[in-house]
Amino acid sequence: MSELELGLLVAGVTVGMLLLGTPVAFVLGSVAIVFLVAFEGVDALDIVPNVFYGGLDSFALLSIPMFIVMGGAIASSRAGSDLYEALDRWLYRVPGGLMVSNIGACAIFAALSGSSPATCAAIGKMGIPEMRKRGYDDGLATGSIAAGGTLGILIPPSITMIVYGIATETSIGRLFLAGLLPGLMLTGLFVTWGLIQARLTRDVSTARARAFSLREKLEVLPRVAPFILIIAGILWVLYGGVATPSEAAGVGAVMCLALVIVIYRMTSLRDHWAMLRSSMREAVMILMIIAAAELFSYMMSTLYITQSLALWIADLEVNRWILMAWINLFLLVAGFFLPPVAVILMTAPTLLPIIEAAGFDPIWFAVVLTINMEIGLITPPVGLNLYVINGIVPDVKLPTILWGALPFMLCMVLGIVLLCLFPGIALWLPEFLMGPSF
Amino acid sequence: MMALVRAIRGLSTLGGMVAVCLLLVALASVCHLVFVRYVLGASAIWQHEVVSFSLIGATFLGAPYVLMTKGHVNVDLLDLYLNDGARRALAIAASTVTIAFCGLIAWLSYGWWWEAWAGDWHNETVWAPPLWIPYAAMPIGMTLLTLQALADLLAAGGITGPDPAVDTQQERGPVKPLGASK
Numbered sequence: 001m002s003e004l005e006l007g008l009l010v011a012g013v014t015v016g017m018l019l020l021g022t023p024v025a026f027v028l029g030s031v032a033i034v035f036l037v038a039f040e041g042v043d044a045l046d047i048v049p050n051v052f053y054g055g056l057d058s059f060a061l062l063s064i065p066m067f068i069v070m071g072g073a074i075a076s077s078r079a080g081s082d083l084y085e086a087l088d089r090w091l092y093r094v095p096g097g098l099m100v101s102n103i104g105a106c107a108i109f110a111a112l113s114g115s116s117p118a119t120c121a122a123i124g125k126m127g128i129p130e131m132r133k134r135g136y137d138d139g140l141a142t143g144s145i146a147a148g149g150t151l152g153i154l155i156p157p158s159i160t161m162i163v164y165g166i167a168t169e170t171s172i173g174r175l176f177l178a179g180l181l182p183g184l185m186l187t188g189l190f191v192t193w194g195l196i197q198a199r200l201t202r203d204v205s206t207a208r209a210r211a212f213s214l215r216e217k218l219e220v221l222p223r224v225a226p227f228i229l230i231i232a233g234i235l236w237v238l239y240g241g242v243a244t245p246s247e248a249a250g251v252g253a254v255m256c257l258a259l260v261i262v263i264y265r266m267t268s269l270r271d272h273w274a275m276l277r278s279s280m281r282e283a284v285m286i287l288m289i290i291a292a293a294e295l296f297s298y299m300m301s302t303l304y305i306t307q308s309l310a311l312w313i314a315d316l317e318v319n320r321w322i323l324m325a326w327i328n329l330f331l332l333v334a335g336f337f338l339p340p341v342a343v344i345l346m347t348a349p350t351l352l353p354i355i356e357a358a359g360f361d362p363i364w365f366a367v368v369l370t371i372n373m374e375i376g377l378i379t380p381p382v383g384l385n386l387y388v389i390n391g392i393v394p395d396v397k398l399p400t401i402l403w404g405a406l407p408f409m410l411c412m413v414l415g416i417v418l419l420c421l422f423p424g425i426a427l428w429l430p431e432f433l434m435g436p437s438f
Numbered sequence: 439m440m441a442l443v444r445a446i447r448g449l450s451t452l453g454g455m456v457a458v459c460l461l462l463v464a465l466a467s468v469c470h471l472v473f474v475r476y477v478l479g480a481s482a483i484w485q486h487e488v489v490s491f492s493l494i495g496a497t498f499l500g501a502p503y504v505l506m507t508k509g510h511v512n513v514d515l516l517d518l519y520l521n522d523g524a525r526r527a528l529a530i531a532a533s534t535v536t537i538a539f540c541g542l543i544a545w546l547s548y549g550w551w552w553e554a555w556a557g558d559w560h561n562e563t564v565w566a567p568p569l570w571i572p573y574a575a576m577p578i579g580m581t582l583l584t585l586q587a588l589a590d591l592l593a594a595g596g597i598t599g600p601d602p603a604v605d606t607q608q609e610r611g612p613v614k615p616l617g618a619s620k
Contacts, residue, residue, distance in 0.1 A: 022512060022531075052547075247471065254465055280500050283461070284500040284509070285511055289511070
């Protein structure tokens, strides 16, 4: 059997086993072991515990649980509502300003929490009922929050980017920087579309909020500012090369915990324990997939599948943009069924040699991949954000949310196209601040 | 049988609590590391390793709790289209794969841990901690994980009902803003 046929077989078996409903981590591990034993013999098992444990033994990787705790601390407080409140008080005059506030609050909160579903829950809980009350169409109200929440995995600090950085051995600092401008660009696209749609349906004109005095505008700031300062501090520390991601994340997490206790008086130990337990669950889920993915990519490269696939695609001599389109289509389909972290861990080590052989920048590709994964977060059957929003407003049906989110998905596709035309949107900032990567 | 399943779930819950404590240890060690390195200007000796060991330990010891509360991501696409019988068959197959994989890793990692213990392996660092202590998390965690998957299999096979004490629905939800209801 050639390596390519073997690769197809691996892909087929993996998809089949995923459909059984076995957790992703155990599917990847099982497939790796079955193929290793079948082609390398039972002796190949000796190295398995070492590879499995070794997959977790990286200091950069350990920033993931820290960032999760940081996001969890913020998400468990009322910071989301305050953020929303603050933006609304400043933007209430703008036509469609409420929707702009919502998307803006999503973007900022996404950066703070690093989690898309948490962003949807925190901002949506306040924002969606308010938008509906002021006459916005249900689809626009829910769709804008669903889409705004996905920004969490693009705007730094982003757990998805850390995972990509580890899977492909790319600089995490550079990846974070690369996500910043495209994140703002997407926010801009979302806002633009929201304003257009609000105008088209003319459902905002009746939606005047009451006026806010300057004092009311200022009093909300002190509660929100410290969190934003922490994020700014983390980014500054990372790009200054002062500290490693794990150090920055660890200190950031403890500072956010302290702020939550001081500002929001969250002193109940029970609440903190619950927050730490759900952070632990999320971190363990991701780290387990990482360990198993290490085993999976070890199998793929031991059996020369990764290498042969890259060579084969290079030999095809297809146009590199057609190749990029196919890769995106493949990732999009994978993103329909699997969460971003799982897709990245399963595909990035195999895709990276192909991407590099075709002359694409791995940092740029990380941004394209992430936006692609964002689309998967608001499409069924696994679109997490849709279900979170459905949970907040059960009387809005899933198809309404989906239709509302559709234009925003097209904004993301437009974002990918813009990135292909102008790679500088992603690459300019990291190169400007950190110098060229090669 | 019910008592066995309850005992396994108790162990998984305990593992989860240990994992949360290890997460706290890691957070404290990172802060100590930053303090020593950037405030005192001294070099850190043990903190890097403690952070790594605690978080890897948390991953293995917390994994059974995460399995019990359905926190390990999976594809439940077919579930939507199947009737109860087929769904149960699928759940049994899924648990069997988990048991086979986790059981094999547990068994392999016992040998690996034994080598580290008998061979008195140490990390090649200034601190040079003995490796059998952190390595122990893997065989213990994977064994508990196998047991938890077995408990799930028994539940899926209809031998025992789901444990009412574990509110998985509540656990599955996203992080809820605690103050929002106030």
